[in-house]
Amino acid sequence: MSGAPWPVEQILELRGLEARERSGSHFIEGARFVVAASDTGATFRSLVVAPKLLRSPIGQMLARRLRARGVPSLVVTPQEFERLSQAEQPQGIGAVVASEWQRLPQEGPGPLDCWIAVSEVRSPGNLGTLMRTAAAIGVRGVIVARSGRVDPFHPAAVRASMGALYSLKVVRASVAELAWWRRRFAPAVVGATPQASVDYRAFSYRRPLVVVLGSERKGLSDDQLALCEARVRIPMVAGDSLNLAVAGSIVLYEAWRQFRPTGARAAPGVFGRAPAGGRR
Amino acid sequence: MSGAPWPVEQILELRGLEARERSGSHFIEGARFVVAASDTGATFRSLVVAPKLLRSPIGQMLARRLRARGVPSLVVTPQEFERLSQAEQPQGIGAVVASEWQRLPQEGPGPLDCWIAVSEVRSPGNLGTLMRTAAAIGVRGVIVARSGRVDPFHPAAVRASMGALYSLKVVRASVAELAWWRRRFAPAVVGATPQASVDYRAFSYRRPLVVVLGSERKGLSDDQLALCEARVRIPMVAGDSLNLAVAGSIVLYEAWRQFRPTGARAAPGVFGRAPAGGRR
Numbered sequence: 001m002s003g004a005p006w007p008v009e010q011i012l013e014l015r016g017l018e019a020r021e022r023s024g025s026h027f028i029e030g031a032r033f034v035v036a037a038s039d040t041g042a043t044f045r046s047l048v049v050a051p052k053l054l055r056s057p058i059g060q061m062l063a064r065r066l067r068a069r070g071v072p073s074l075v076v077t078p079q080e081f082e083r084l085s086q087a088e089q090p091q092g093i094g095a096v097v098a099s100e101w102q103r104l105p106q107e108g109p110g111p112l113d114c115w116i117a118v119s120e121v122r123s124p125g126n127l128g129t130l131m132r133t134a135a136a137i138g139v140r141g142v143i144v145a146r147s148g149r150v151d152p153f154h155p156a157a158v159r160a161s162m163g164a165l166y167s168l169k170v171v172r173a174s175v176a177e178l179a180w181w182r183r184r185f186a187p188a189v190v191g192a193t194p195q196a197s198v199d200y201r202a203f204s205y206r207r208p209l210v211v212v213l214g215s216e217r218k219g220l221s222d223d224q225l226a227l228c229e230a231r232v233r234i235p236m237v238a239g240d241s242l243n244l245a246v247a248g249s250i251v252l253y254e255a256w257r258q259f260r261p262t263g264a265r266a267a268p269g270v271f272g273r274a275p276a277g278g279r280r
Numbered sequence: 281m282s283g284a285p286w287p288v289e290q291i292l293e294l295r296g297l298e299a300r301e302r303s304g305s306h307f308i309e310g311a312r313f314v315v316a317a318s319d320t321g322a323t324f325r326s327l328v329v330a331p332k333l334l335r336s337p338i339g340q341m342l343a344r345r346l347r348a349r350g351v352p353s354l355v356v357t358p359q360e361f362e363r364l365s366q367a368e369q370p371q372g373i374g375a376v377v378a379s380e381w382q383r384l385p386q387e388g389p390g391p392l393d394c395w396i397a398v399s400e401v402r403s404p405g406n407l408g409t410l411m412r413t414a415a416a417i418g419v420r421g422v423i424v425a426r427s428g429r430v431d432p433f434h435p436a437a438v439r440a441s442m443g444a445l446y447s448l449k450v451v452r453a454s455v456a457e458l459a460w461w462r463r464r465f466a467p468a469v470v471g472a473t474p475q476a477s478v479d480y481r482a483f484s485y486r487r488p489l490v491v492v493l494g495s496e497r498k499g500l501s502d503d504q505l506a507l508c509e510a511r512v513r514i515p516m517v518a519g520d521s522l523n524l525a526v527a528g529s530i531v532l533y534e535a536w537r538q539f540r541p542t543g544a545r546a547a548p549g550v551f552g553r554a555p556a557g558g559r560r
Contacts, residue, residue: 125405129523136516164519201537234533235540236416239444242529243409249526250533253514257481260515 029094031059036163050081053092108185119145128160129245141169196231309374311339316443330361333372388465399425408440409525421449476511
């Protein structure tokens with residue numbers, strides 16, 4: 001874990017997809033995000049701290065703890081941190097974290113699991129917003145098509161997820177791998193598209209469930225359509241589509257609604273169950 | 281309507297809230313947005329066309345039609361248009377359009393109407409995404425608090441709305457005006473907040489309805505809370521909140537769901553009704 005900290009220039013390169021892929025790393029900033037990554041056991045490659053900017057007591061404590069764990073730490077001036085930062089109010093703490101890509105679970109999805117599958121989401125903010133909803137209702141993870149250029153570790157995706165990214169499994173799979181997984185474990189695979197004829201509320205979701213979402217402009221791809229056993233649409237009286245993260249969230253909440261009667265409680269992190277004793 | 285076209289520098293100033301307020305105007309670009317504004321009878325103050333970039337036949341036709349209607353038109357080079365543009369692929373057509381702020385309807389909301397009310401939405405993209413959902417299900421309009429700095433005509437809001445903004449009434453009202461309107465016409469006023477105890481699905485929405493949304497970070501303001509007769513929350517198993525546009529959209533679709541049984545059809549543009557003969 002120890003070694004030299006990443007210099008500023010190397011961290012800046014992580015804004016590009018190619019550098020994130022090559023290094024298997026991404027950069028996060030702000031106490032909230034560093035806490036979220038730390039809480040879920042993410043691998044920290046390097047820490048950056050601008051002591052003059054770092055006012056958050058939690059951020060200060062976290063910086064100490066990560067250093068004590070041997071994470072290489074770079075101390076920078078506020079000016080240097082602002083070069084790295086894309087926040088309106090830079091908080092003076094950031095970290096290079098390993099991008100934990102996983103493979104499709106070989107034992108199959110759990111019987112109660114829900115996943116989302118994407119291949120060509122154009123806006124990383126949309127993907128992040130969708131992951132935030134997904135994590136909020138115990139979706140297991142996001143399956144990203146190997147063919148696309150979708151990156152859940154894009155800075156805007158991580159930011160829009162509000163750190164929820166770290167409580168999801170992030171899986172990369174080819175079309176063939178996903179088709180095999182589907183045949184082997186038989187989850188319900190449902191695509192959301194304005195071109196469907198079935199109202200998303202009239203559909204009976206079953207678990208395990210995979211909700212497939214297309215691109216903002218073109219909807220579901222041919223590869224995605226071939227995977228779906230059913231397609232659902234969200235009714236409208238005007239316009240032709242909703243924002244992708246909104247549409248995905250509405251379908252996910254409908255599926256969740258069917259699994260979880262109002263007021264039901266159970267273990268957290270399971271799709272369709274509310275936390276034990278928790279209000280939310 | 282005729283006169284001198286707006287020069288590039290003056291249009292660029294419209295990126296700032298102050299210039300938009302002072303001039304009562306905003307800038308839109310791209311054929312889709314110019315069409316949406318034109319279709320709903322917006323007032324065009326000035327047109328900008330870069331003929332070398334304008335490949336869309338609809339855009340070309342629209343430019344001709346707006347010029348024929350006497351809208352002053354500026355012809356620019358691709359380089360000049362790119363200075364104006366915030367799009368990835370500038371389409372070579374843009375327009376300065378009047379920001380149609382309205383007052384609260386004095387005759388009151390229609391008996392079937394739904395409105396949204398906001399006061400401190402921080403991200404114009406979130407507001408635009410919410411307006412896109414609202415327009416898709418026949419919400420009448422958005423009521424913006426006079427006290428805040430929320431601007432539905434911010435370029436990012438217009439863009440995220442995909443032009444749906446133009447099919448909504450955009451109302452500015454003070455707290456006192458809204459309180460008066462509420463007393464006078466007695467709509468149901470429901471706030472969405474994670475701090476509520478009522479599940480948004482367990483609540484019985486009635487019409488006319490106003491759905492109140494707070495700020496991304498702080499939720500509903502005290503002024504907003506004082507207006508609400510009820511507060512609803514969206515249940516979660518993890519995390520503490522959803523994206524604002526997602527949360528608002530989920531509540532709006534639930535209200536709509538209660539008013540519109542699956543498959544029901546009626547006139548378009550009325551909350552809870554599907555278009556006559558239309559699929560969507």
